[in-house]
Amino acid sequence: LPAAAYDSSEHPRNCHPGTRMQYIDQIVNWGLKGSDPGHRIFWLKGPAGVGKSAISQSCAEAFAAEKRLAAAFFFSRPNQRDNPQRLFTSISYQWASKRKSYAEILKSTIHDDPTIVDKELHHQFHHLFVFPLQELASKGEDISERVVIIDGLDECAGVAAQQTIVQIVAASIQDNTTPFIWLICSRLEPHLIATFKSLQISAMTHQEELMVSRAIDNEITKYLTDELAKIGMEHDLPVPWPRERDMGTLVNLSGGLFIYANTVVRFIGDHNSLGPEDQLQAVVALATNDTKGSSEHPLSELDFFYLLIMQRVPAKILQTVQWILLATKTLNVQTDVKRNRQFLGLSPSQFRTACRTLHSVMKIERGWIVFYHASFMDFMQDPQRSRQFCIWKDAALALRTELTQRLQAVCNDPDIEPYCELHACY
The missing domain is CATH 3.40.50.300 (P-loop containing nucleotide triphosphate hydrolases)
Structure with a gap:
């Protein structure tokens, strides 16, 4: 492998x-x-x-x-x-x-x-x-x-x-x-x-x-400072950027989790956005949001950031994004872009557009969907964490029914490579 x-x-x-x-x-x-x-x-x-x-x-x-x-x-x-x-x-x-x-x-x-x-x-x-x-x-x-x-x-x-x-x-x-x-x-x-x-x-x-510890805040600060400086230079932003206050907020939000800091960097550097400053302020705003997760859960801050990512997916393509995630989890196949796209009935442009909205948590690598970390799909499958965006909620029942119908159509179409059997959890 x-x-x-x-x-x-x-x-x-x-x-x-x-x-x-x-x-x-x-x-x-x-x-x-x-x-x-x-x-x-x-x-x-x-x-x-x-x-x-x-x-x-x-x-x-x-x-x-x-x-x-x-x-x-x-x-x-x-x-x-x-x-x-x-x-x-x-x-x-x-x-x-x-x-x-x-x-x-x-x-x-x-x-x-x-x-x-x-x-x-x-x-x-x-x-x-x-x-x-x-x-x-x-x-x-x-x-x-x-x-x-x-x-x-x-x-x-x-x-x-x-x-x-x-x-x-x-x-x-x-x-x-x-x-x-x-x-x-x-x-x-x-x-x-x-x-x-x-x-x-x-x-x-x-x-x-390895513990979740604020003792590594200095390391997270170094990582964020170096990576965001690259983004600032790329977009010709004033130096220093981000401001010291905003940097402190990002470090505090990371809460000792490098995965949070990594995801923040990808989110702020997303080329399919209104720019790094807009993305930065969206993250900084999390610090004053009253609906933040409980600190009792080690990934509560990351969960809330994942919610922000999903909330910024345009409403008109949200269902397509859910379809893609559901298909990668439901079908007992590799996350092959071409086969998933064919199965979902999406054009290459539609598929790329939907995937770009998840730039912070996944990428397309040589024709495959690659998730940066298992925590995102764990989040998307837990209704207590992903709320209305959960791919297994009641709202997804109709979506799964449609997927079953599409699977039957694919299996009966000699022009499309057959799919493997449905995953046991489907």
Whole structure:
């Protein structure tokens, strides 16, 4: 799955220069200096939006530069990179591209049994890694320690699969069957907490938690200052811009969440708007709005910003936007622009126009819809959070009925590539 690799263009950017260095340095030192046998897993955990994926990306680049990266896999639920069957196959492919002798054995293994890629995870791991490594060792090849990064494990489809992946990794460490050390990043899901708490796994794992904290306000200030200065120069705005008061408001609204600051930058820099100053003031106005979310929810401020984004979608195309989001969630297919557009009966111009209104949260990349963060689609599916914009509210029932009729029409049309079956939740 090439899109899941660290050097894919679909990934969010790495950490802004000079930010999150505490965690990046800690992880890179752990990976480069050689790990304690008792800590060959590094679990970076934390809530949504604190910057785990950006840290993973920065670490992957650092390890790659030192030729210590075996592979990196970035799960993404909204972008359909969530199939557990593609994890170990992708890791093996990436490592094979770096080690010719392993690649030759892997090629022979898959040639002898092409069904390996569809086997259960334990079987995959042994045939893709354990047995080939044993063969390399028997030939006297020195296999030095390498880092494997698994980001967004909580976005892998299926609780059982997530737990199984951790258990397989831990077993390989305990049995010393692979030379890998593992950086695993995820949200603090109860089943993952329970898995990492087991005696066998906890003994070999270093755990580090990223908190939602105002202690990083200085880093968010640096990020916003640098990125908004670029936007100001592009639009020939007076220097300094934004004003110090407005910058302070943006930092305060971010509330220790880098995802908020990232989304704000994309929102203010939206070329399909009345300009950066207008966009900036729309965000600043949130600070005085009485309908802000409760601070008890760690993403309450981000939710309110997502509401602002949806409120600024023109009424005449709002339903089209909801159709697009609903289709990407309802259909068990990749977010392929052409196929989604055909299915919805939209012209290329209509589809592009609708997607541009969501510039802050998604983009079109080489013919695919790419969401910047899973939190937006989580928001759009929760009626308590997205309110009237929720794609699963009663108002969407008629929309889903129409989609079903369109699906039937598509399946009966020989000129349009057939769609996969409806997602189980439909």
